[in-house]
Amino acid sequence: MAAVTADQTTQSTSGTAKAAGRAAGTAPDAADAARLAVFEAAVAADDRIEPRDWMPEAYRATLVRQMAQHAHSEIIGMQPEANWITRAPSLRRKAILMAKVQDEAGHGLYLYSAAETLGTSREELLDKLHAGRQRYSSIFNYPTLTWADVGAIGWLVDGAAITNQVPLCRCSYGPYARAMVRICKEESFHQRQGYELLLALSRGTEAQHAMAQDAVDRWWWPSLMMFGPPDDASSHSEQSMAWKIKRHSNDELRQRFVDICVPQAEALGLTLPDPDLRWNEERGQHDFGAIDWTEFQEVLKGNGPCNEQRITQRRRAHEEGAWVRDAAAAYAAKHTTPSTRTAQPAQHVEETA
Amino acid sequence: MSSSTDWPLWEVFVRSRRGLSHTHAGSLHAPDAEMALRNARDLYTRRSEGVSIWVVPSTEITASSPDEKDSFFEPAGDKPYRHPTFYEIPDGVKHL
Numbered sequence: 001m002a003a004v005t006a007d008q009t010t011q012s013t014s015g016t017a018k019a020a021g022r023a024a025g026t027a028p029d030a031a032d033a034a035r036l037a038v039f040e041a042a043v044a045a046d047d048r049i050e051p052r053d054w055m056p057e058a059y060r061a062t063l064v065r066q067m068a069q070h071a072h073s074e075i076i077g078m079q080p081e082a083n084w085i086t087r088a089p090s091l092r093r094k095a096i097l098m099a100k101v102q103d104e105a106g107h108g109l110y111l112y113s114a115a116e117t118l119g120t121s122r123e124e125l126l127d128k129l130h131a132g133r134q135r136y137s138s139i140f141n142y143p144t145l146t147w148a149d150v151g152a153i154g155w156l157v158d159g160a161a162i163t164n165q166v167p168l169c170r171c172s173y174g175p176y177a178r179a180m181v182r183i184c185k186e187e188s189f190h191q192r193q194g195y196e197l198l199l200a201l202s203r204g205t206e207a208q209h210a211m212a213q214d215a216v217d218r219w220w221w222p223s224l225m226m227f228g229p230p231d232d233a234s235s236h237s238e239q240s241m242a243w244k245i246k247r248h249s250n251d252e253l254r255q256r257f258v259d260i261c262v263p264q265a266e267a268l269g270l271t272l273p274d275p276d277l278r279w280n281e282e283r284g285q286h287d288f289g290a291i292d293w294t295e296f297q298e299v300l301k302g303n304g305p306c307n308e309q310r311i312t313q314r315r316r317a318h319e320e321g322a323w324v325r326d327a328a329a330a331y332a333a334k335h336t337t338p339s340t341r342t343a344q345p346a347q348h349v350e351e352t353a
Numbered sequence: 354m355s356s357s358t359d360w361p362l363w364e365v366f367v368r369s370r371r372g373l374s375h376t377h378a379g380s381l382h383a384p385d386a387e388m389a390l391r392n393a394r395d396l397y398t399r400r401s402e403g404v405s406i407w408v409v410p411s412t413e414i415t416a417s418s419p420d421e422k423d424s425f426f427e428p429a430g431d432k433p434y435r436h437p438t439f440y441e442i443p444d445g446v447k448h449l
Contacts, residue, residue, distance in 0.1 A: 196441060
């Protein structure tokens with residue numbers, strides 16, 4: 001799942017410090033200019049940039065920021081849904097939900113690994129998440145109040161994530177693009193199980209139908225916010241588009257998502273909570289109402305309904321898992337033969353990737 | 354003087370073009386990593402099949418056992434709900 005909006009974070013990463021280190025003592029601008037020309041030609045030709053290629057530090061920093069936020073969103077995103085595993089209404093639904101939450105963990109791991117090819121470490125990224133220095137998608141700061149929310153998340157939140165992520169499969173950075181191909185393939189089941197769940201409720205009793213409608217009413221607007229601020233207020237968009245990290249603007253993707261959802265909602269027998277939503281014959285697209293960006297900014301600032309709860313739970317899970325990591329390391333150390341220990345000097349990830 | 358068969362075996366992975374993963378191409382014997390890389394270039398990319406090569410000592414690869422194949426991969430076997438086709442979506446609903 002996980003929304004990637006390149007726009008939600010502002011912190012820079014360790015890349016900057018490394019840049020300074022690397023720049024010191026290297027030949028002057030001529031060499032850099034030549035390398036930059038090679039990089040830009042590769043991007044222009046729609047070639048992928050791979051870990052050992054030279055890349056501008058700002059490109060590296062932007063990728064680390066975006067991929068870290070994306071990875072964090074995957075693992076934080078496990079929380080609102082895991083909330084319902086023990087209360088799933090049937091064994092079938094329970095098995096499905098567990099498989100989905102398990103997938104989110106897997107997606108986080110793909111993305112952390114891809115981010116590590118940029119010279120950052122898993123530990124550093126988790127530290128920054130726990131310290132509030134890197135963000136995750138604001139959507140996960142909303143609560144899952146009823147079982148129908150599991151359906152609404154699958155249909156709308158995963159649907160918005162897919163709309164965002166499909167173009168990322170062609171992102172200019174190879175490891176990120178490859179991770180996205182895997183993720184998008186797996187994401188399809190997430191969306192369909194949510195849709196099927198909502199359909200069952202919508203066609204169920206009056207109370208079940210009302211529960212489904214209520215969930216859609218609450219998740220619709222936050223899902224539209226997942227695409228990030230409007231284009232004219234989006235600070236990172238232009239550069240990310242030039243680097244082909246991003247392929248479409250926030251508003252473009254948001255519009256695409258709305259147009260996809262309207263007929264899907266009709267087929268569900270549910271309405272979308274927007275009185276201004278209507279087909280615009282002239283544009284060949286739907287018009288829709290104004291988004292409450294104040295709410296978005298508030299949630300981003302940490303004042304959403306569940307910000308505190310999510311990050312507290314994440315920190316606690318990390319701390320409570322410490323003994324498992326320690327035990328695994330102790331076991332490995334005990335069972336590693338002396339020869340393998342000396343034969344494998346820890347190589348920096350950049351050297352091997 | 355040792356024959357080349359005494360040299361360690363290296364597994365060769367070739368990236369055919371930017372954007373694709375390195376995939377296993379085959380193996381070769383070489384006395385060290387540097388020679389393995391050069392030999393891999395000569396052996397596996399004579400027709401420009403690659404833009405990047407990895408060589409890994411074969412002994413460094415930990416592989417799952419073929420004998421345990423069934424039990425090892427069995428847990429995923431009874432989880433058809435991990436596939437999108439498991440879910441019934443009404444006819445005519447698009448983009449799902």
